[in-house]
Amino acid sequence: MEFVIGGVSALMDARFAAAAGTERVVLNPWVNQETSNRGTDLHANATRDPESTQEEILKQALAVWNEIKTWVSGPEIWLSVPWPYLPLALEAFDTFDDCCGILVTAVQSAAPTVLQDPPFEIPQRIPYAVNYTPVTPGITNTWTAQHSPDWVVIAPDSIQTMPLNSDSLRYIRVETLDEVITMHIRQGIPPVAGIYLQADTAEATDYEVWQAIIDRICL
Numbered sequence: 001m002e003f004v005i006g007g008v009s010a011l012m013d014a015r016f017a018a019a020a021g022t023e024r025v026v027l028n029p030w031v032n033q034e035t036s037n038r039g040t041d042l043h044a045n046a047t048r049d050p051e052s053t054q055e056e057i058l059k060q061a062l063a064v065w066n067e068i069k070t071w072v073s074g075p076e077i078w079l080s081v082p083w084p085y086l087p088l089a090l091e092a093f094d095t096f097d098d099c100c101g102i103l104v105t106a107v108q109s110a111a112p113t114v115l116q117d118p119p120f121e122i123p124q125r126i127p128y129a130v131n132y133t134p135v136t137p138g139i140t141n142t143w144t145a146q147h148s149p150d151w152v153v154i155a156p157d158s159i160q161t162m163p164l165n166s167d168s169l170r171y172i173r174v175e176t177l178d179e180v181i182t183m184h185i186r187q188g189i190p191p192v193a194g195i196y197l198q199a200d201t202a203e204a205t206d207y208e209v210w211q212a213i214i215d216r217i218c219l
Helices: 011-020 042-046 050-069 083-091 111-116 177-185 207-217
Strands: 002-008 024-027 076-082 099-107 128-132 151-154 169-173 194-198
Touching: 002 011, 002 076, 002 151, 002 169, 002 207, 011 024, 011 050, 011 207, 024 050, 050 083, 076 083, 083 099, 177 207, 194 207
Parallel strands: 002 024, 002 194, 024 076, 076 099, 099 128, 151 169, 169 194
Antiparallel strands: none
């Protein structure tokens, strides 16, 4: 089975992903809106000087992207984009080297109808997916039909019921080794490509847990 690591904004997380051999990595170069592990709070500054701060947000995002991606060689690289930064990310998409597409995060629950007639234009050449909150917190499981990625992340308890494109690779999001063990012993679940591990910028990543999970699925 394969595995994908998402939400990577720390250099050590990127180094782990590269060493562990992830199939895809989703980088989050936008300095965390609340507490950054790089010690900068750009979101708060944006309320004081929106225009100049947008330029600074993009400048720092590109710097973080370039720093992190140098440690990732081999897997597909995707860009995580918080909903408020989507127009900025679309404008600067081509400057994110080797980016395969975007995953839009922190989208409010009303956004599904908004995305059917979006207030922005996503170029046809950019695959993208959307993570709605609070309907499905932390889970990217709604793919657009027009130019969607060929992979999707789903919750373990929704694998039986969620309608998915049959051509999509399905990854189950897991957080603990017990969830992986349970997945292995469950009978009758639809085929999946592997698992999805999500980095958390608010907490230090437990690499021992990640490695144990990866070792288990690779048995």
